[in-house]
Amino acid sequence: MGLKSLLPRFLKPTIHFIHVIEPRNQGDMLCYPYLYFKKYFKRYNCKIHSTKNIDFGSISTRDTVVLASGGCFECLDRFQDAINTLLDINDCVIGWGCGHNAHHDRPVHWHIDFSKFKLLGVRDYNYPGQKYVPCVSAMHPLLEMHQETVRPIGVIEHQDFPITEFPFDKTDHRRSMYDICRFIAESDGIITNTYHCAYWAQLMNKKVILYKPWSTKFDYFRHQPVVYSGNLAKDIEQAKTYPGFLKESRDINRVFFKEVKCIIERYKF
Numbered sequence: 001m002g003l004k005s006l007l008p009r010f011l012k013p014t015i016h017f018i019h020v021i022e023p024r025n026q027g028d029m030l031c032y033p034y035l036y037f038k039k040y041f042k043r044y045n046c047k048i049h050s051t052k053n054i055d056f057g058s059i060s061t062r063d064t065v066v067l068a069s070g071g072c073f074e075c076l077d078r079f080q081d082a083i084n085t086l087l088d089i090n091d092c093v094i095g096w097g098c099g100h101n102a103h104h105d106r107p108v109h110w111h112i113d114f115s116k117f118k119l120l121g122v123r124d125y126n127y128p129g130q131k132y133v134p135c136v137s138a139m140h141p142l143l144e145m146h147q148e149t150v151r152p153i154g155v156i157e158h159q160d161f162p163i164t165e166f167p168f169d170k171t172d173h174r175r176s177m178y179d180i181c182r183f184i185a186e187s188d189g190i191i192t193n194t195y196h197c198a199y200w201a202q203l204m205n206k207k208v209i210l211y212k213p214w215s216t217k218f219d220y221f222r223h224q225p226v227v228y229s230g231n232l233a234k235d236i237e238q239a240k241t242y243p244g245f246l247k248e249s250r251d252i253n254r255v256f257f258k259e260v261k262c263i264i265e266r267y268k269f
Contacts, residue, residue: 013062014045015264018086019069021050024159024174027137027196032068033096036139037257044264054082056089064264065093068136071101071195071217073112073122080110087116094260095120097135097253099195100127101217119263121256124220133256134222135199138249142177143203147185153236154187156180156197163193163211166232173197189236191228198225203246207239222249 019032034041034048049055051069059065065086072079086093095117102108114120114130121133155170157163163170171183173194184190184200189207192198195217201208208225209232210218226239 012045013064014047014058014060015041016047016049016059016063016065018049018051018054018065018067020052020072021048025196026173026175026177026180027135027194028070030137030140030177031070031097031135031196033066033136033253033257033260036136036253040257040261051079051082054086056085059086059090061090063090063092065090066096066260067093067098068096069098070135071099071215073098073100074102074108074216076106077108077110080108080112083112084110087113091116092118092263094118094263095122096256096260097121097123097133099123099135099217100220101215103215105214119259124217125222127220132222133252134249135196136253137196137200138203138246139253140177142181143200143246145181145185145204147182149188150186152188153232154183154190156183156190156192156194156201158192158194161193161212161214163191165211166191189239191232202242203249205241205243205245207236207241209235209239 017032017034020028022028034046051072099122120130122130123135125132151169153168155163155166155168157170157172159172159174184204184206187206190201191209191211193211198208198210202223209228210225211228213227223242226235229235
């Protein structure tokens with residue numbers, strides 16, 4: 001047994017996981033890596049912070065920060081400011097599957113120096129100058145669920161942007177992950193205006209129609225959904241499924257985890 005493994009737990013650096021803690025949004029709740037790589041991370045001191053309330057005083061220069069906060073870039077000035085503060089106080093900040101999320105009606109005024117990240121993977125495919133790492137929620141086992149199809153089309157709405165145009169069965173992203181995945185599995189196609197529900201439906205090999213996208217986060221899917229045109233039958237015909245997308249997304253996250261692991265073990269010990 002090596003000397004490092006004999007160190008008391010309280011002497012080891014802490015890994016700080018930062019994500020939006022919003023129980024009304026399953027995408028926010030399920031997008032941080034500790035959930036899926038717990039077997040490795042639990043050997044360290046770990047602390048979970050909400051992006052809305054980061055305990056900066058608990059983060060030392062010896063620690064590692066893992067920012068996995070969904071669409072946190074360009075979303076709000078207070079998020080921009082918080083991320084800049086993290087990059088100023090710690091030189092080992094890792095961005096894991098974060099996304100660009102400028103709302104069309106809500107500009108931000110602060111900008112992030114992305115070169116300060118120790119390692120950065122963004123969920124946005126082909127985003128200029130940044131490495132693609134899809135949201136780590138792809139690791140969730142419920143995405144493998146299969147159910148008998150009971151509806152041709154299902155609607156999943158964002159709590160802040162109701163979808164009232166269609167006479168189909170409907171749910172929203174406040175439901176449990178089980179309920180959301182079951183709804184997707186029972187549908188041939190999904191109409192949605194939530195990022196994660198569109199992503200999860202594609203991972204589950206369903207056709208996706210994107211309804212009235214309201215942010216830049218919808219511009220960089222690995223497989224761009226068909227945007228609702230007003231002619232649903234035509235949109236459904238044009239939409240595609242991606243049978244290998246779940247495996248691809250998981251494989252990319254496993255490779256990224258190995259990079260993170262190397263940084264933690266080589267850079268901090």
